[in-house]
Amino acid sequence: MARVQCGRCGAAHSAGMWLPSSVGRDDMRGSSLVRHSLVIAIGIWLGVVGLALGASPKRGGTLTVVHGVDISHFDVQSAPGYEVIWINMNIxxxxxxxxxxxxxxxxxxxxxxxxxxxxxxxxxxxxxxxxxxxxxxxxxxxxxxxxxxxxxxxxxxxxxxxxxxxxxxxxxxxxxxxxxxxxxxxxxxxxxxxxxxxxxxxxxxxxxxxxxxxRMKPVGTGPFKFQEWVPNDHITLVRNEQYWKQGLPYLDRVVFKVLNDPMTQVTAIRAGEVDMLNSLSPDLVRVLERDRNVTVLSGLHTTPMVATLQVTRPPFNDLRVRKAIGCYGTDRYEIAEKAQLGLAKPLVSMTGVDVKGYVDLTSLCPYDPEKARALLKEAGYDERNPLRYTILTNNEKQVFANVAALLKEQYKKLGVETKIEIQDKVTWMTYMVGKNRCQWDQTVEDLASILTVHHNSYISEAGAAFNLSCHEDKKVNELYRQIKLAPTEAERQQRSEELLRYMLDNMYWVSVSTSPHFKALRKHVKDFVYQGELRFALEKVWLDK
The missing domain is CATH 3.90.76.10 (Dipeptide-binding Protein; Domain 1)
Structure with missing residues (x-):
């Protein structure tokens, strides 16, 4: 019998259908996580933030959304970064x-x-x-x-x-x-x-x-049309008057404003100069959650904070060095508590704890500095020949630099000497997926918000354009293939676990914690559906002012 999804009758489609798993499956130090998990549950199941009960949506107005970094271009196939994804989703x-x-x-x-x-x-x-x-x-x-x-x-x-x-x-x-x-x-x-x-x-x-x-003038069918891009300042979209969904959108225009400085972002939203901050570091969450005119949103733990190693050149082409640094030499609980301010969970598995197919592999990478030092010595690194390399990150969120600084201190206890390089996001992207691809040692970022373990294949398969660790292991591709071939949920779970264990055994991916995605919006922003980093839709949003 064919499986069908009908938009008018509402019939459910059986294949691939799933609901978010329950929040807070792992115990974690810090009461703040419990509080934010409750916000997560409410946001997901009600679905709509700023719901104005009994009020009719108002047409008109400009929604100003802040991004901390600019984009490189608009091509939906190749442009990297969530900022351009969120913009393009509305075009x-x-x-x-x-x-x-x-x-x-x-x-x-x-x-x-x-x-x-x-x-x-x-x-x-x-x-x-x-x-x-x-x-x-x-x-x-x-x-x-x-x-x-x-x-x-x-x-x-x-x-x-x-x-x-x-x-x-x-x-x-x-x-x-x-x-x-x-x-x-x-x-x-x-x-x-x-x-x-x-x-x-x-x-x-x-x-x-x-x-x-x-690449500079995107043309879609969406609720908003591209109007202008002033690099490093703003991007403006205007209402599509011929939009195929009758009566939508409500907004006249959307302006994506680039504000690099975190405190400038906070000042702007508190003063009502902007309506939404599209991505927040944990330190800004602590500041804004006390403001009565601002709502801070979080979501399921579907994004990992990574400290990925480039595995095809020294020193991390040696598995012993990868395990010393990425496994036993990393104190994930300290990162979750200090760098993430208790708002995240320690993570060893490649995917966040609320991703379909997740398996808890924490016991396989306990923090063990002695074992890490022994592996480094076996690989030829000691006090006379210390391991030296650079940790690369970008300026999108302050938390990236905080995680990198904490890792630097943890690795110092192993006798490892690192330096931290913080680049602007567009330049950093050239090292991940552009002209400088694979020309780095270790990088810190939150990558990527995914629905299933299989979803992560586009940034971890051999030969994939966005394969971040640059490995060439074709067995990874076959393990991903077996997941999508599995006809039942139980079989997909089993094959996902096999893949996750293989990735960890080879240290092709290094997660250090989850990375909850935070947004902040003024109270007058209505009917915004929060879906974390996975989707950012503005066609039904309106302003009650």
Whole structure:
């Protein structure tokens, strides 16, 4: 029997459907975590922040959202960083989207169905949808976006998610079929919420613009249209008056303002000069949670704080050194308590504790400085020949520098000498996924908010454009493949555990704690649906002022 999701009748789609797991599954020192876990639970299950009971949404106004760093460009396939994802989510639509409980839901496809053998997914498209350039959205546009995505020249971060798609073929103008080479029981979730989902851009815009112009002037079907970008200052979006969802959006425009200094951000939101801070460090949470005019939001622990090692060159091409530093030489409880101010959980596993498929591997990496020193000595490093290297991070959040500084002190106890380099986010990205890729030793950041263990493949598979540790181990790819081939939840859990243990055994990924995602908004911002870093939708947001 085919599995179906219908946007009009509300029928549930069986494959890949899941609900968030319960909050607070691990004990953790610090009562503040309990308090914020309650906020998490309320935010997820009510779904809407700033709900104005009985009030009708008001049209008009400008929402000003603060980002701590600028973007590099707008190309939905290759632009790195959550800041550009959040902006692009409001310029574009995906074929499917995530509902408030993070399950696949209709978007540009009003319903879909899967063949009994799991090899064909058929999507039935909304009719009458226009791109911002006035051209039509239809099945051929979906086919073109797929062919563009899998073209190596597009440098798509999500190309690997669609490697098992043999072809995409229009059935008629508003029906399109994805034919798979082998079953993928997570495919609806991939299309709905892996990174952007299957985001749709205008084929005509791509064909008529130069590459540079296309990267600077995004053209989608979304609720807001791109108006201007003043680098390192602001990006402005304006209402799409021909938006295909009747009556939406409510806002006239959205301004994404770049404010690098954390205290400037705090001052601006307290004074009412801006409406929302889109990402907060824990230190700012402590300041703003006392302000009656500001709501601080947090979410499930789906993002890890990492101290990833580049494994293809010295010193971390030696597994003994990787285990000394990334496993036994890292005090994760101290990082969660001090650098994260008790708002996070210690983490050894590759994924956050609320990711589908998570396995607690904490016992496999206890803090053991003596064992770490022994491994370093075995690898040739001691007081006469100390290990020396650089910890690289960026200026997006103060917590990154705080974690790096704490790691530096922990490693010093092992006789390891490190220096910390803090770059602006755009420059740092060139070392992760750009022209300087793999030319670093260790990096601290929070990467990445994911729905399932399998979701993390785009930044950890061998050969993936965003493979951060730069490993070339093809067994990792096969372990990811086995997860999506598993037809039951129990089998996917078992195969996820096998992958997580393999990644840890080889230290291809180093998590140090979870990294809860915080946002802050003024009380007059209404009907904002909080979904952490996974989704940032403004089409139903309005201002009560």
């Amino acid at each position: 574009h639509n995906s074929l499917l989207t995530l509902d408030k409980d993070l399950n696949p839901a209709p978007e540009l496809a009003k319903k879909w169905e899967a063949s009994p053998d799991g090899l064909i997914y058929t999507f039935y498209l909304e009719e009458g949808v226009k791109f911002h350039d006035g051209t039509d959205f239809d099945a051929e546009a979906v086919q073109w976006n797929f062919e563009h995505l899998i073209d190596p020249k597009a440098r798509s971060a999500v190309r690997g998610f669609y490697a098992d798609v043999e072809r995409v073929e229009p059935v008629d103008r508003y029906t399109v079929r994805f034919v798979l080479k082998e079953p993928n029981y997570l495919f609806p979730l991939v299309v709905a919420g892996y990174r952007y989902g299957f985001v749709i851009s205008s084929p005509t815009a791509f064909k008529t613009m130069s590459e540079q112009e296309y």
